Amino acid sequence: MKILNLFFIGLLVSISSLASAQSDAEIEKMIVELHKPTKKISDSIGKLMQETKSKIETEIDSVVKENLKLRSDTLFNAFDDNAINELKQDFVFAKKYPNSLAALKLLRRHVNRFIGMNFYDTYVEVFQNFSPEIRNSEKGKEMAQNLQYFKQSKVGSTAPSFSLVDSNGKTISIDDFKGKQYVLIDFWASWCGPCREELPYIKELYKKYHQQGFEIISVAKDDKQDLWKKAIEKEQIESWRHIFTSEDNKNIIKNYNVNGIPHKVLIDKNGIIIGKWKGSGENNKHDLQQLLKSIFEAE
Incomplete structure (x- = not known):
């Protein structure tokens, strides 16, 4: 009977792990769908940026070249704005799935990027919304460490000594x-x-x-x-x-x-x-x- 009980306990653990994996797999599919609109925009802008860069490299006329640089800056701004919009929707999405490692992974994706610099408080809010199991996982501890480095190096903080x-x-x-x-x-x-x-x-x-x-x-x-x-x-x-x-x-x-x-x-x-x-x-x-x-x- 004891052996049988251990068998069922092991089976339940396996089923639970499988369900969790399936859940995260489903969430990852949802994330792909979530990002399709912003990915389409970033791909389009990225193509224009590359075309503009090529023209700048070959242009001889200084006035035309300067105008191309201004266009390049405008495209960079549009690219960043699109990325920030994606980040904001990712915050909302991650908050809906506090028990998901896939949602934590989504949050970690942006934490060290330029677009995330002004969103420290939101990162903390969303991270704290995750379950204790997720926060105390290996990836959760890495995220907590990232947020510590983020906090001490953001605008308004005392510069780390060296x-x-x-x-x-x-x-x-x-x-x-x-x-x-x-x-x-x-x-x-x-x-x-x-x-x-x-x-x-x-x-x-x-x-x-x-x-x-x-x-x-x-x-x-x-x-x-x-x-x-x-x-x-x-x-x-x-x-x-x-x-x-x-x-x-x-x-x-x-x-x-x-x-x-x-x-x-x-x-x-x-x-x-x-x-x-x-x-x-x-x-x-x-x-x-x-x-x-x-x-x-x-x-």
Whole structure:
């Protein structure tokens, strides 16, 4: 009888696991259907973006080229707006299925992306709505950790502290600048094309505002120090501080929630994050420039 009872208990566990798997499989199918409208839009915009990029690369006329760049920015905005609309509908969907790992997976999909930067409170609300079993699962614990990194690196938070050795062998800490300077941390790499394309623009900002209390710390996600040092020299950006992230000091990447580059963080004199930009593009450049202008040209 005891053996029989154990058999039925095992059978019930198997059936329960199968039902859960089927349920998540069904939910995943629902998610595919849910995303069809936004996917159609993103595919369409993506095609236009690629066509515009190709035209920019081959266009000789400077006026036409500038207009193409403006069109590219408009398309980027439309692409992001569509992605944000998808994120909002995913929040609603995930909240309907608090016992589903598939719904948690859906939420995790966006958490580190640019479009999710301004939705921390919503992420927390939806995550807390999941059942204790889902929150305490392996994926749930990973999500909780992601949200912690998100919280400490978002605009309005105190910048995570660090103490690292720069390219000149000198120790550098974010606390060194408190009460003195605004600091832009620029996460980049020698192999990152978009990162290096932005350096002339960054150099202009440094030249314009450095004497007024603007400092830059470049943090490289490079694999080889020699390539990193060659890039610094070639781009002529020795004027500011540089940090190479090795296996021993990669916590700065996690603590600032950096998942892709370029990634920029602006910190005020009180050590508070006041700006954050993921990715490249004219919109990000414009936002950073306007924020610095409001700080230094208003003082």
